[in-house]
Amino acid sequence: MxxxxxxxxxxxxxxxxxxxxxxxxxxxxxxxxxxxxxxxxxxxxxxxxxxxxxxxxxxxxxxxxxxxxxxxxxxxxxxxxxxxxxxxxxxxxxxxxxxxxxxxxxxxxxxxxxxxPQWRTDAPGTADRMVFDLDPGAPATVVECCAVAVWLRERLAADGLSAYAKTSGSKGLHLLVPLEPAPADRVSAYAKRLAVEAEQELPKLVVHRMTRALRPGKVFVDFSQNAASKTTAAPYTLRARPEPTVSAPVTWTEIEECRAPRGLTFLAHDMGARLERYGDLLGPLVDPDRARPLPVVR
CATH class of the missing domain: 3.90.920.10 (DNA primase, PRIM domain)
Known part of the structure; x- marks a missing residue:
């Protein structure tokens, strides 16, 4: 019954x-x-x-x-x-x-x-946040993603933008940036520019193209989820993985100190204590005062 x-x-x-x-x-x-x-x-x-x-x-x-x-x-x-x-x-x-x-x-x-998606139902295709999906190609792991995340955080900060991070709940990391509303195609263009820059600055670590043959041992900086038709796993969702992993918000200290993949793997039973300790680390994403204008891509 x-x-x-x-x-x-x-x-x-x-x-x-x-x-x-x-x-x-x-x-x-x-x-x-x-x-x-x-x-x-x-x-x-x-x-x-x-x-x-x-x-x-x-x-x-x-x-x-x-x-x-x-x-x-x-x-x-x-x-x-x-x-x-x-x-x-x-x-x-x-x-x-x-x-x-x-x-x-x-x-x-x-x-x-x-x-x-990165937009709300009252403004389809107008993003209020930007996402970078950092996806490691074996033998690279989330440890390499953390190094790329730190580079992207500093690069975004140079343009006046703040980045917040969560695990994908799979192998990598997601960086999220609160924005003043902007057309998805503009956000995608800016995100692509930074992905290309990351590959130029960290050529042994980063690839910005999806081509499988280019990805072993590197971190694919996937900017494509900023397209209006694309979606990203929501914060706190469970994932269809062998264990009940969570797409879990993480601190920058955790990212900077990550030395092994298990250090950034969080299961359902871990999340109560994390929420009690940190609250919602991604709260700034829904705070209008944290949103900043998207830089112009020239």
Whole structure:
């Protein structure tokens, strides 16, 4: 029998709570739902608010089928908010917008990663933040990503911009920069310029092109997620990895002192203590006073 629970006045059917989703750690679906409800909800909702959400679904765990969807899943309750989004020729496309705990728990019950664009539903294609996805090519690891992150932080600071970091929850790092609203294509152009500069300054460490043959032993500085059509894993989302890793905000001290990949690997059970100690390290991203204008690309 599927248990029914009530969340903020909404009735939810939560299914398969004893199902093991992460065999490496024995983590069950019930534990995943508890993470979202009791640990991550407040901080995660802050970063999902007013952004269309895409889902990477992995209902049978990371070793099972995985599929990415931007459309509201079949059976989406009528009370879950959706918003119109531009998508090619389809002017009627809509996506879920997770605004409250009930919607978050409904989505989490589907077993999903949460992904969002760099813009909000009231201004499609106008970014209020910039992202760099630092992706290491083996044998490089997150340790090399940290060195690149420090270079990018200083380069951004030279242009009056502040960078905040989180783990990808996979192998790398994400750098996020709060911006005064700017067209996504301008943000992409600026981010590409910095990726090219990083490769010029750190040629043994950085590559700015996606070509697989160029990436072994280097960090790919992926600027492409600034495109209006692209998305990035949201802060605090769990990832479909062998362990229940989190895309976890980190301090610059942690980045500067990282000497081994495990030093920047955080699991669901780590996050309560981190939030209690640091609060939301990415809070500045949603503080309008922290936003700065995008430099002009000449």
């Amino acid at each position: 599927t248990p029914i629970t009530e969340v903020e006045g909404r009735r939810l059917a939560l299914s398969n709570l004893d199902k093991v989703l992460y065999p490496a750690t024995g983590t069950t679906k019930g534990e995943v739902l508890h993470y979202y409800a009791a640990t991550a909800a407040q901080a995660l909702l802050t970063h999902l608010r007013d952004r269309p959400v895409s889902f990477l679904r992995y209902p049978d765990g990371p070793d099972g089928q995985r599929f990415f969807t931007k459309n509201p899943p079949p059976g989406t309750p009528s009370w879950v908010r959706t918003a119109p989004v531009p998508r090619g020729e389809d002017e009627s496309a809509r996506q879920v917008v997770v605004q409250d705990l009930a919607s978050l728990m409904w989505a989490a019950n589907l077993v999903v990663e949460f992904h969002t």
